[in-house]
Amino acid sequence: MILIGRYLSPFTRRVAVSLLRLDLPFERQALTAWADLEALRKLNPVGRVPALILDDGEMIFESGAILDEIDRMVGPERALLPADGPERRAALRVTSVALGIMDKAAAARYERVMRPENKIHTPWVEHNIGQARSGLQWLNTELATPPKSVSQAVISAVVAYDFIEFAMSDLVDLSQFPALRDLALRCRDLEAFRETRPEIDL
Ligand SMILES: N[C@@H](CCC(=O)N[C@@H](CS)C(=O)NCC(=O)O)C(=O)O
Known part of the structure; x- marks a missing residue:
């Protein structure tokens, strides 16, 4: 593939x-x-x-x-999202919030990097970052008890956190999300996360 x-x-x-x-x-x-x-x-x-x-x-x-x-x-035994029931719904909620954070952070980033400097609309950047922050807050509470396995919910949450850290840590105080930060730090030691660190070129 x-x-x-x-x-x-x-x-x-x-x-x-x-x-x-x-x-x-x-x-x-x-x-x-x-x-x-x-x-x-x-x-x-x-x-x-x-x-x-x-x-x-x-x-x-x-x-x-x-x-x-x-x-x-x-197959269902190894799948990263549970097949059904409350576990699947809970995982989909976390994954959807993580995707929302990625969308909002990407919108803020495009506003900053795609426009000439005098055309950047700061309130729009703040609006999107505010939504990303509120998603991070929710994930921080939701993942406060360390998850037992690296499910799709964990992967998407950590990738969303890492994207903010990598691309816009000047706009988001990540120390406000300690449970999420701890989870991201633990995942950083795993090969799958280590091998896919974002390319330096922003
Ligand atoms: N909902 C899509 C989002 C994909 C997306 O926004 N990709 C961005 C990169 S982070 C892209 O290709 N942007 C280029 C563009 O929109 O022109 C997904 O989950 O795959």
Whole structure:
């Protein structure tokens, strides 16, 4: 399989961490919508990452759809999201908040890096960061009891936290989320997280 995207993209990174945790081999092409839009549009009509090319050449895009497919590849015993019941709903809640944080942090980042400096609308950056902060607060409470396994909920929460730390720690005081920070620090020692640290190039 070939995973398309840079690890700076938290959506790509949560897929990469999941593939590594599940021992599913893959290669990677670090395309971006900025440098490689035409090539990316051939893989995903919207021209966004991540996309996954399966061994037979079939394409899947959107991180949620990719993760759903790779959980099916390994079967319910090894799947990173519980199959049903309250455990699945709880995991989906955590994963959805983590995705919301990624969306909001990405919106704030685009406002800062895509616009000429005199056109950056600071209240819009603050609005998005405020929503990301409130998601982090919720995750910090929800994950206060250290989870027993590295499920999709943990992967997505830690990847969301790491993205904020890597790309906008000047805007968010991460010491306000100690349980989440401890979880992220513990995960940092695991190979799947270590091998997918975001590329330095911001
Ligand atoms: N909901 C999508 C979000 C994907 C996304 O926003 N990817 C960003 C990178 S972090 C992207 O490709 N942005 C380029 C663009 O929107 O032009 C998913 O979960 O895969």
